Amino acid sequence: MKIKSAIYKGSSPRADMCPDTTLPEYAFIGRSNVGKSSLINMLTDKSKLALTSSTPGKTMLINHFLVNDDWYLVDLPGYGFALRGKREMDKLRNLISHYVLDRTQLTCLFVLIDVRHEPQKKDIDFLNFIGENGVPFAIVFTKADKLSKQKVSANVAEYLKYLEESWEELPRHFVTSSSAKIGREEILDYIEEINNSIQQ
16 A cells, blocks of 8 residues: 555543544554554554654544545554553543444554563453453554564463463454554555455
């Protein structure tokens, strides 16, 4: 897929305040500081489309970007940032769960996971949550440039093996690096494949 345009269309504090549209939405979510904004900028080939920050947990809103006037890329808040207060954490949890479970335009949820780490409880809990609720999703392993190719392959295999213990069918997965532009074409082709199947 060629990206001809990617435009910021607005931010919403709640799922029921998101744009009134019938276009498919591809949302990106992950633990704080997993490299979500960098990945979005890499996919759209716009270095400042999604704001990156060295401060974990910066995104607090649901951000919509219209791509090719054809589909929406959605930047969701990161989950699992422990330094927030309980009230703020509950608010974020509600915001995320309402979007993920109630937003009918959500076509695929891309869950970002840092490939450098072994399976984290917060990630596994979130994957189980969306799996149990029938949310269509794919896993995106980020920061592949930080390790050797052999180590990346080994870590991905270990993660998938861990999931196989409780999952009958594994979701689609991608290995990426925003700085090295690894995985860009694979993810965009996957989105195009889904869009084409919807339009048939």
